[in-house]
Amino acid sequence: QSALTQPPSVSGSPGQSVTISCTGTSSDVGSYNRVSWYQQPPGTAPKLMIYEVSNRPSGVPDRFSGSKSGNTASLTISGLQAEDEADYYCSSYTSSSTWVFGTGTTVTVL
Amino acid sequence: ELQLVQSGAEVKKPGESLKISCKGSGYTFTTYWIGWVRQMPGKGLEWMGIIYPGDSDTRYSPSFQGQVTISADKSISTAYLQWSSLKASDTAMYYCARSPYSYGYLDVWGKGTTVTVSS
Numbered sequence: 727q728s729a730l731t732q733p734p735s736v737s738g739s740p741g742q743s744v745t746i747s748c749t750g751t752s753s754d755v756g757s758y759n760r761v762s763w764y765q766q767p768p769g770t771a772p773k774l775m776i777y778e779v780s781n782r783p784s785g786v787p788d789r790f791s792g793s794k795s796g797n798t799a800s801l802t803i804s805g806l807q808a809e810d811e812a813d814y815y816c817s818s819y820t821s822s823s824t825w826v827f828g829t830g831t832t833v834t835v836l
Numbered sequence: 837e838l839q840l841v842q843s844g845a846e847v848k849k850p851g852e853s854l855k856i857s858c859k860g861s862g863y864t865f866t867t868y869w870i871g872w873v874r875q876m877p878g879k880g881l882e883w884m885g886i887i888y889p890g891d892s893d894t895r896y897s898p899s900f901q902g903q904v905t906i907s908a909d910k911s912i913s914t915a916y917l918q919w920s921s922l923k924a925s926d927t928a929m930y931y932c933a934r935s936p937y938s939y940g941y942l943d944v945w946g947k948g949t950t951v952t953v954s955s
Binding site: 772822 | 871873880881882883886895896897898899931933938939940941942943945946947948
C-alpha cells in the first residue's frame with residue numbers, strides 16, 4: 727500500500743491562501759469520498775480538520791476547506807494565519823478495506 | 837469530557853514483549869472504532885489497524901498484519917496494542933484515535949505513547 731502523494735512543503739504570507747494536494751489512485755482517493763485531513767503542530771497529536779472530502783468538524787475555522795477531483799484531493803487554507811503553521815496529512819479509505827495516509831506537507835507562514 | 841488517555845512512555849530491549857493501552861471516556865466506548873497510528877521519529881503517519889470494541893471486529897493494514905495485535909476490553913473501555921517480540925525499528929510514537937466507522941476518519945486522538953526499543 728503506497729502512501730498518498732503530497733508536496734513536502736507549501737508556504738504563504740499571512741492572509742494569503744495555500745492549497746495542499748493529495749494524489750492517490752482509482753483504488754483509494756478516486757473511488758471513495760472518504761478522504762480526511764489532519765493538522766499536526768510540532769510535538770502534538772494530529773487533529774481532524776476535514777472529513778469525507780469537504781466536511782468540517784465543529785470548531786474548525788471555515789478558512790479550511792476540502793475538495794476532490796478524480797484521484798486528487800485538496801485542502802485549502804484561506805486567510806492564512808501564523809497558528810496554521812503545522813504538518814498536514816491526508817488520509818483515504820482503500821479498495822483493500824484498509825487505509826492510507828499521505829506523505830505529509832509542512833505549511834510555513836512567511 | 838470526551839478523551840482517549842494513553843499509557844505512559846516505555847523503554848524496552850529488543851526481543852521483549854509490550855502492551856500499551858488507550859482508555860476512552862466521555863462517550864459510549866462500544867459504539868466507536870479505535871484505530872492505531874504509528875509515527876516513527878521525524879516521519880509521517882502510518883495506519884496500523886482498527887478495532888470495534890463492541891464485538892472485537894479487528895482489521896489490520898497489510899504492513900502490520902502479523903507484527904502487532906490489537907485488542908480491546910469493553911468492560912474497562914480500553915483498547916490495546918501489543919508486540920510479542922520488539923525490534924529496534926518499532927521505536928516510534930503510537931497514537932490511538934476514535935472513528936465512527938471502520939472506513940472512517942479519526943475524530944478524537946490520544947496524546948500518544950512513546951516506545952523506545954534499544955539494547
